[in-house]
Amino acid sequence: MANGDFNWDQQLLDILPKIDKAQTKAEFSLVLENWIDDLGPIKEIGPITVPKDVRFFDKNFDLRWINSNKLFSKKLSKKLKFIEENRFQGKQFYVEGKEHVENVSLINERYDDPNFNDKNSKLRMIFMYWNVVEYFFPFKYLMSQKWDETLTETLPEVVKAESQNDFYTVMKKMISKMDDSHTEFFVYPSASTSGERRRFFPADGKIIDEKIVVTEILGDSLAEAYNIKVGDVITKINDKTIKDFISEKRDLICASNEAAYLDKLAKIVLVNPSDNVKVEFLKDGKYETKEMIWFDYHDSHRNEFKKGAMKKRDKFKFLGNNIGYVDMGIIKPKNIPAMIEALKASKAIVFDMRNYPNGTFREISQFLNPQEKEFAIYTRPYYGYPGKFIWDGSTKSGSENKDNYKGKVIVLLNEKSISQSEWTAMCFQTAGNTTIIGSQTAGADGNVSQFDFKGFHTLFSGIGVYYPDGRETQRIGIVPDIEVKPTIKGIKEGKDEVLDRALVFIETGK
Template identity: 65%
Template sequence: MQKIILFLLVLFSQTIFSAAKITETEKLVATCKVWGFLKYYHPKVASGQLDWDKQLLEKLPKIEKAETKEDFSLILENWIDELGPIKEVTPIAASKEVEYFDKNFDLSWFNNSQVFSKKLSQKLKFIEQNRFQGDQFYVYGLDRVGNVGMRNENRAHPDFTNKYSKLRMVFMFWNLAEYFFPYKYLMDQKWDTTLVEIIPLAIQADNQADFYTVMRKFASKLDDSHTEVYVYPNATAPSPKPSNYFPASAKIIDEKLVVTEILADSLAQADDIKVGDVITKVNGKTIKEAIAEKRGLLSASNEAKFLDKIAPSLLVTKADTVKVEFLKNGKYITKTMIWHDYHDSHRNEFKKGARKKKEKFKLLDDNIGYVDMGILTGKNVPDMIELLKDTKAIVFDLRNYPKGTIDDIANFISPKENKFAIYTVPDLNHPGRYKWGDGTSCGTENKDHYKGKVVVLVNEETQSHAEWSAMAFRSTGNATIIGSQTSGADGNISVFDFEGFRTLFSGIGVYYPDKGETQRIGIVPDIEIKPTIKGIQEGRDEVLDRALFFIEAGDLKTGATTNPKVNLKEIPSLKN
């Protein structure tokens, strides 16, 4: 009798379990994963033989009606069967010469018994083992560099009143990053969790503005400084009101906005705006409150770059007037300002004399050279070398985006060839997996290389090619890096491009030759120094000042000095 009761209890519990309800979000998350997996893995889908978007839009209403795991799984099983048989080709031999990087690769979701039947899990595994081998229909590997580009996609605005149309775009973006974003493993939040959060928000957003705000939140979760979002209106929509701008640029320091450069001098003079002015509120909102509002809408690899991205967004408006609170001489002063669209080309009358002309390279006092890497071009390098070759030190300023001059400079400063970076690139024959690619070297055998000190300046504006250049400088063994945390985003960009929405992300992984990471960390300076409000108000470049201290004082880490005139006690303390 006890055995019969036990048998009935087991049978009853199995029946209850098998009939367990499945939520809408669970179904849609699982559908997103299956649809994306088949898009890149199923031979018939990945080769472009089917209208895969159309199939998704046809299946979603049926999936919506499924109430249990069994019903849901059966729909997906039948969908896979409808695609036709798959030729068994296992095992697909991996090249013995390939070294894989698998921190991103995870198809364990196949075995999620909460939403998938055992039969469906087996079908998915079989498809992976007999996956498509050939030119992917929806993505292609960019020549030489390895990151992917989108192709053969319907890039029109979704129908913002149709949840299936919106979900198609959500599914597309999630899967593109799932399989082809090399730093997925470094996100603060698991990409699966982000999908769970975004799907309900996307369904609720029933107009362009709200939906693309959801997509901004989505993209922000990449935690990648390369990720910028561009939103464009429908062609039928009225032209948007032009933006108006504060007449200067500014930097966030200590939760305040500090004016760093005048961009429109006549406008700045009219409102008595000067470099070093401290802004504490814009339209009644503190800078701290504005920072909090922007979290979740902007993507950045680290806090330094996040603040750098926020600052310009606080200095633009569609409004006719703006109330700005300043802190001057210990007193808070509120001004009602009219900002202007001086960024327009026909507004040059506002900008006469505002920006000082920059020099590509020059001699500073005490026989020290200075090079602005943001404006130095390849054709300028020979003249730069000729002028600065006999200096005791050269400061290379990388607080900008350089113009591809690092190879020629490395040949000048390095005594030998040095490997400075290696890469991970996506394996399009096994999407989601990455391969270690070739490395890059700089410098050449050169007995007559530059013998003076080399100093490189960096900050949060040092991003991508600039960070890559800093890695090259460091590999020469003759460079000291001074400044603050860099952007932490390197690797050629991939693009998710729609008619009304465009965003970017790092497309290949960039590492030191020992496989040390740079993403999110950035280039760690040998000597850390950040600008201060006081320094900006005094008109000083504190990062350059620290570099000049270093050059004159010798080895600040040990206390040794090559210049007896330098008093080490007067030099600000160093973290390193």
């Protein structure tokens, strides 16, 4: 199979009816024993010597099911153990390491349309995805629910799913159990979905205290028509409370932690298939309901919304009192020399990373650090022993630089800080004079592994990322030195409470 001599999907589809007919443990084991024998002899090559430079990371690895499964005969367990000890050592036919970091990529797969009326066709898709996660997701060991239990929960629902929507809902529920903010699930448009409508509230919002607070106006005229302002508080959408949405969507959204979940949820709640949406607001202690028209701003109102969302921002500037500010979401490597020249004599620089940086870590860390320092180490899948991961490589920041920046370094983070944001924060922490201010980040780092299945696209964190001492950032995120969360009152008053707290710290050291 690993050499590509068999169509492994077809092998599964051929064997499932035989499994269905098995009525006893003995019959079940015999089906599998005969299947293994029919695939041909396995050459004895063990014991397999592991290269001296390979250091295993084993927290994801567990093959105890080979011997502990109560449905397996001793003969079947023995055959499976023999396969493990004499496992294939050539180039894998169905999986390969992608890019320089070796996160998993599926190759030579046939993605037939799943038949939603055929149990085995649906099971094939579920088994394929579940096994990709089982063997190649670096943070399986950090899931709140064991991945085996998720499969047990999922299978009956898969069998019952009779339509594409039902089936993909089951998949979303399964995937949500991965607890990984990188993980997404996108269904491709089809004859049954291409007519789906997406209408948008004319502003962005943030969930605070089980309410949505308007944080940014995206369509000025649309917001003005309904008197929508930053700081407005939404309590219901179409008679459903935000608290209801939080509970209802929990098993359909995959996130590493609660902060990331609420951030993803806010984006979903502010989209509706209907043009006409009833929205309840809380203003000055009174509830007010508005019948609103939401628009597809990727269509007739595209230019207005785009203009609203792209208000001019400075790449870097002074905030006063000789304090520099850098917007990490828009500054690029070519802008770094000018930023350094402008801010090098400042008493502090605030790096706002409540966004997604543009690969500027190296240039900035060479400015901040007095010497080269390691800031991240990695695990990646080991294809010579599927299921195992190995420690592989590290990344360093900075260089020998006696003229490095001597002022305070402040990094602002929140739930929108994901992946490269978190990784860059780890990098800046090595400067020695860095203080992290804000709230819990998204808790998902490392390159993503992406998969195009027939009908949907999905992705998850592809490699493990850790501090040099082995501390995890997955699910935890980057822990702030000073925790600050925006409040409804602060947003209503137009304050940036996280930045304000940073300015207090710069002046007082507290």
